[in-house]
Amino acid sequence: MKNMLITGGCGFIGSNFIRYLLKESDYTGRIINLDKLTYAGNPENLADVQKEYPKRYIFIQADICDEPRVGEIFDSYRIDGICHFAAESHVDRSIVKPDAFIQTNIVGTFNLLEAARSRLGQTIRFHHISTDEVYGSLGKDGYFTETTSYQPNSPYSASKASSDHLVRAYHKTYGLPVTISNCSNNYGPYQFPEKLIPLIVLNGMEGKSLPVYGDGQNVRDWLYVKDHCVAVWMIMKHGKNGETYNIGGDGEMANLKLVEMICDILDETNPLSDRRSRRDLIEFVKDRPGHDLRYAIDYSKLKQDLKWHPEVTLETGIRETVNWYLQNRSWIDRVKSGEYQTWIKTHYC
Ligand code: NAD
Ligand code: DAU
Numbered sequence: 001m002k003n004m005l006i007t008g009g010c011g012f013i014g015s016n017f018i019r020y021l022l023k024e025s026d027y028t029g030r031i032i033n034l035d036k037l038t039y040a041g042n043p044e045n046l047a048d049v050q051k052e053y054p055k056r057y058i059f060i061q062a063d064i065c066d067e068p069r070v071g072e073i074f075d076s077y078r079i080d081g082i083c084h085f086a087a088e089s090h091v092d093r094s095i096v097k098p099d100a101f102i103q104t105n106i107v108g109t110f111n112l113l114e115a116a117r118s119r120l121g122q123t124i125r126f127h128h129i130s131t132d133e134v135y136g137s138l139g140k141d142g143y144f145t146e147t148t149s150y151q152p153n154s155p156y157s158a159s160k161a162s163s164d165h166l167v168r169a170y171h172k173t174y175g176l177p178v179t180i181s182n183c184s185n186n187y188g189p190y191q192f193p194e195k196l197i198p199l200i201v202l203n204g205m206e207g208k209s210l211p212v213y214g215d216g217q218n219v220r221d222w223l224y225v226k227d228h229c230v231a232v233w234m235i236m237k238h239g240k241n242g243e244t245y246n247i248g249g250d251g252e253m254a255n256l257k258l259v260e261m262i263c264d265i266l267d268e269t270n271p272l273s274d275r276r277s278r279r280d281l282i283e284f285v286k287d288r289p290g291h292d293l294r295y296a297i298d299y300s301k302l303k304q305d306l307k308w309h310p311e312v313t314l315e316t317g318i319r320e321t322v323n324w325y326l327q328n329r330s331w332i333d334r335v336k337s338g339e340y341q342t343w344i345k346t347h348y349c
Pocket of ligand 2: 089090091092130131132133183184185186194195196197199211212213214218219220255288295
């Protein structure tokens with residue numbers, strides 16, 4: 001691959017992936033980052049990269065649903081590989097207003113597949129980023145494998161499931177070279193503070209209440225974002241054409257326990273002025289409708305075939321993440337105040 005199209009590269013995982021590819025991996029080609037800059041996209045996440053790699057990093061503000069524009073980008077930049085992150089990604093938002101999830105996650109993925117299919121002679125390798133949520137919910141035991149049947153329970157996961165099926169179908173029907181990865185909950189630097197971990201860290205830093213849905217016993221498997229990036233790049237390089245790989249973090253934990261862990265780390269590193277324990281800030285709030293009870297990933301295929309395993313334990317990763325948010329208050333302030341949108345307007349228009 002010489003000209004890799006990365007969609008959604010200004011979001012949380014996409015920006016971590018671009019930084020990893022340019023600064024730490026053995027990828028030597030160009031990156032074309034196509035991002036619509038929705039509320040979740042923030043070019044400031046890659047401001048350092050833009051400065052350091054002016055020849056190898058190109059940013060284009062565009063919508064993956066805009067078919068002619070996508071085609072133009074494929075041709076102008078001679079795209080020969082795609083890593084497709086762009087999506088509406090927040091489950092709660094999909095429950096309130098699913099429309100954009102259907103457009104971006106399904107129609108947008110379809111557009112990219114069509115763009116690749118109509119240039120089949122050029123061999124465009126397509127990697128699709130998906131989620132463990134497509135498999136539905138586990139009970140107390142068991143793990144999702146690559147052959148677990150799909151049972152999505154939210155508009156978000158249903159839209160991601162649809163896009164996975166389209167990617168698979170384009171491989172089976174048209175011979176498009178594809179790989180798919182389904183990973184668990186990511187956490188780490190640059191995550192938009194609508195998701196559980198950054199929300200709790202930020203509210204905790206400010207001594208605000210810490211909302212926990214239901215009884216807090218829902219379990220997620222937490223994957224440090226850098227470990228995810230390493231896995232994706234390995235799959236793009238060495239994964240078998242047409243295959244799906246699960247990526248897990250060995251980090252299963254109930255939400256309440258995780259929130260308590262963050263409270264304790266914050267109390268230790270950044271105590272409240274009145275020395276109150278942050279655990280007192282925990283507030284049990286109305287549950288999410290259709291809230292999946294438990295996700296857990298069996299990633300043995302990736303371990304056996306590509307020798308990947310997660311390096312960062314949950315305790316270490318959470319400490320590093322809390323530390324990152326503590327040290328990046330101006331990023332937080334701009335994201336929260338909406339000032340980053342002003343930055344976009346002044347910089348790109
Ligand atoms: P995010 O919400 O932080 O970022 C999404 C990015 O996509 C943003 O930069 C946004 O501007 C861009 N985007 C949205 N609609 C677009 C459109 N129509 N055209 C172009 N760009 C558009 O998401 P994330 O957490 O970084 O997730 C990235 C991918 O990983 C998604 O496909 C998501 O489903 C998947 N995933 C995420 C997690 C997680 O824990 N965050 C876990 C499993 C899978
Ligand atoms: O499993 C992978 C998925 O992880 C990705 O596909 C999604 O894009 C990503 O957003 C994430 O989905 P979740 O719904 O699991 O993540 P979220 O951070 O929204 O919630 C994590 C858990 O915490 C979930 O059980 C709901 C709960 N929660 C969440 C919020 C925002 C709370 O208890 N309180 C909250 O305020």
